[in-house]
Amino acid sequence: MAEVVAGIDIGGTNTVIGIVNKQGDILAESTIPTRCQSTFSVYVKNLAVEIEKLLEGLGHEHTLQGVGIGSPNGSYNLGAIVDAPNLEWKGILPLCNELTKHTGLPTVVTNDANAAAIGELLFGAGVGMKNFVVITLGTGLGSGIIVNGKLVVGHDGFAGEFGHIVAKANGRQCGCGKKGCLETYASATGLRRTAFKMIADSNQPSMLRNVTYDKLTSKMITEAAQNGDPLARAAFEYTGLILGTRLADLVAILNPEAIFFFGGLANAGEILIDPVRRYMEEYMFPVFKGKVRLLMSGLQNKNAAVLGAAALIWDELEKKKAN
Amino acid sequence: MAEVVAGIDIGGTNTVIGIVNKQGDILAESTIPTRCQSTFSVYVKNLAVEIEKLLEGLGHEHTLQGVGIGSPNGSYNLGAIVDAPNLEWKGILPLCNELTKHTGLPTVVTNDANAAAIGELLFGAGVGMKNFVVITLGTGLGSGIIVNGKLVVGHDGFAGEFGHIVAKANGRQCGCGKKGCLETYASATGLRRTAFKMIADSNQPSMLRNVTYDKLTSKMITEAAQNGDPLARAAFEYTGLILGTRLADLVAILNPEAIFFFGGLANAGEILIDPVRRYMEEYMFPVFKGKVRLLMSGLQNKNAAVLGAAALIWDELEKKKAN
Known part of the structure; x- marks a missing residue:
């Protein structure tokens, strides 16, 4: 049995x-x-x-x-x-x-x-690690934190709301009722909002200009960026700036060994991770520079949930x- | 024995x-x-x-x-x-x-x-708590994090560098080599810098206008604020805005039960804590609103070190x- x-x-x-x-x-x-x-x-x-x-x-x-x-x-x-x-x-x-x-x-x-x-700790790429963070990038931004080999749940069981730290004072309206939350920038939805803002703010030609907001997906922006669309690339660069600087903050607080990315937007791979890494390193507290690995989840494309x-x-x- | x-x-x-x-x-x-x-x-x-x-x-x-x-x-x-x-x-x-x-x-x-x-966990006001943060406000800003009743040391032993998260992009020069670190605003030194900037930016009368930067102490600014000096009060309000919003972020990540303040600037008491609390609550993720206590260290004025x-x-x- x-x-x-x-x-x-x-x-x-x-x-x-x-x-x-x-x-x-x-x-x-x-x-x-x-x-x-x-x-x-x-x-x-x-x-x-x-x-x-x-x-x-x-x-x-x-x-x-x-x-x-x-x-x-x-x-x-x-x-x-x-x-x-x-x-x-x-x-x-x-x-x-x-x-x-x-x-x-x-x-x-x-x-x-x-x-x-x-899941990452027991069955994924975090096996053997004791301090890491998983960032899920879907409609929103979720995070799960492992410290000393254990999940951080906090006093009320709600730790890990990294998606709702303030990325920009008085920034974009968030579903939680606040403004400027990280997930309004760094998520599939956030990337769409960034792309649409850039369409409005710039005159840059882009294949995204003939798509409605409702039909635009992060996958379309990813493919446009992979095909060299400058506006789509700029949208990823901005997403990397916002997420990278905040990850530098997270590293300063928790000193993790690695940060794993998971979820739909994580499939963008290096198009996303490259600017995230650059800005994270730029804003990193010196003692942590070059030490924290940004990795794909070992459960990506498995039934991770x-x-x-x-x-x-x-x-x-x-x-x-x-x- | x-x-x-x-x-x-x-x-x-x-x-x-x-x-x-x-x-x-x-x-x-x-x-x-x-x-x-x-x-x-x-x-x-x-x-x-x-x-x-x-x-x-x-x-x-x-x-x-x-x-x-x-x-x-x-x-x-x-x-x-x-x-x-x-x-x-x-x-x-x-x-x-x-x-x-x-x-x-x-x-x-x-x-x-x-x-x-x-020390707070074993001998101070944190006895019986399992999730809290101690913020030390002296020349700089230090932090110690307790999760699940244990100190968070991180992968390299350097967790808790909350003083070096970015409070303001391209902000004040920090001793660590970065710019805009939280401790350049929220610390005894940060308060002095804020007061001096306000002296320069405004025409507000203040008893601090006849003190040199080198002679100015956070204690003098605290006493001025307690005596109703509007510029000194504005300096504490600004410090509260910067520190309060970042503490809301810290709560979103860690969901602690309490945050303890320790060190020279913590002696300012409610003059400091009141604006910190107001801004923290204003920027707090809804589920945590009104739940996190801001307290004085139980080791304040003892030989805490x-x-x-x-x-x-x-x-x-x-x-x-x-x-």
């Missing part, structure tokens, strides 16, 4: 459930809708049923040890989802408690970026054993 | 040595010069001799368990002082190794702000026991 855990990735539309062993192999996987469930309790019950189904499919040769969950606004400390803007249910949702009632097993939740960080959630509960089970 | 440790505070001019018990009482204390020692090795030998003398003075009823040291540019990971600008000896000084040769006991070193943080150094080695000895 091999030991396994369930790793769950809750998205606004769908929830992905995977059965994962200690080596980080996903042995079985399925999806249930997150939307259109009658109540939150019914949704949680369906999660438990789905986990059981997956185990049955594996011929019951595996014993489930616990459940790890990555969710937007997941609070590790509360074991709950708190005011997630993209879910139908509002307020504090006691996810871990309710799921444990069905499974009888330890359950842990955290946000997506934290799950990505612990499920692996991260699984890593979270494996890590928790290890901690319990140690105590 | 009661167990004690030695806590050592290395300053540019003098070195203070204290014998400290587990409760944080300083049982004996003395000072030797840091300057004018023939070599670094002779200095280290004199440290060992002085520790022995202090123990003799206590009638040898105490057994020494280890030595903790706080030093400018002290690297916890290397057990060394690295390129300290205010010491006569340059390069990497293998302090722990050399002192252990004399005492045969475990020896740990870190920088002053880190020692202050671990010696207590911090002693706490460092007590903590280290505890960790060794646990493993």
Whole structure:
């Protein structure tokens, strides 16, 4: 009987459930809708049923040890989802408690970026490292921080909101209600905003001038930059300036060994990383110059969310054993 | 036989040595010069001799368990002082190794702000807390970070350089070689620079207009502000804006329970803390609003440097026991 855990990735539309062993192999996987469930309790019950189904499919040769969950606004400390803007249910949702009632097993939740960080530590390119940061670059900018080989969750379970440090006083309007947050510049959405501002501010010719804001994607800007479009290149340069200087700040505070990039915009590769690295080094506190590696996530293009959630509960089970 | 440790505070001019018990009482204390020692090795030998003398003075009823040291540019990971600008000896000084040769006991070193943080954790107002930051406001700005009840030292042992995050792009020249570092605004020196800039920029009457830059102290600006001097008050308001916004960033990253202030400028009290708090809350990520306490260090006006150094080695000895 091999030991396994369930790793769950809750998205606004769908929830992905995977059965994962200690080596980080996903042995079985399925999806249930997150939307259109009658109540939150019914949704949680369906999660438990789905986990059981997956185990049955594996011929019951595996014993489930616990459940790890990555969710937007997941609070590790509360074991709950708190005011997630993209879910139908509002307020504090006691996810871990309710799921444990069905499974009888330890359950842990955290946000997506934290799950990505612990996934990187156990199954990704961060194996063997003790101090690093994972930056997820998608619609927004998330971060998960590993210090002394452990995830930093903070006093209320919400550490790692690096996307909401102020990059520019009185800058762009952010979804969080503040202005000038880092993620309004350094994310897929931020890159689009930068490109559109540059279209307005300059007369530079660009293949992006005949695309509407709603249709423009970070992938289109990336491809334009790779094809030498000067405006698209300038947009990446500006993104690198904003993100690079703030990463220099993050390094000054935490002195990590490496910073990993993950998510859709990270696929831009050196087009993005090169200016980030240049500006980070330019603004770096001397003692850290040339020492911090900027790397692609080892989980990029894998089912990182499920692996991260699984890593979270494996890590928790290890901690319990140690105590 | 009661167990004690030695806590050592290395300053540019003098070195203070204290014998400290587990409760944080300083049982004996003395000072030797840091300057004018023939070599670094002779200095280290004199440290060992002085520790022995202090123990003799206590009638040898105490057994020494280890030595903790706080030093400018002290690297916890290397057990060394690295390129300290205010010491006569340059390069990497293998302090722990050399002192252990004399005492045969475990020896740990870190920088002053880190020692202050671990001192706060064991003997100060941070007892019982697991996530907090200590900000030391003196000539510069230092920080020590506690996460999950442990000091954050980082990959190279130099975490906590919060004073060298960029507060203003292309801002004031910093001693580290960069421009616009937080400590060029938020420190005793930073406050002086701000006051002088305001004297130049405005026509506001102020009692500070008849003081030279070299004679101006943060204490004078504090007293002027307490007496209602509008320019001095404006200088604190600006300092609060710069420090408060950056503390909001720090909270977003680390989600601490409290931030402690320590050092000369911290004596300004509410004249400083009030604007810091207002701007921190204004720029705070919503989930953290109203949750983070700004407090005076519990070691303020005590021999914090010696207590911090002693706490460092007590903590280290505890960790060794646990493993």
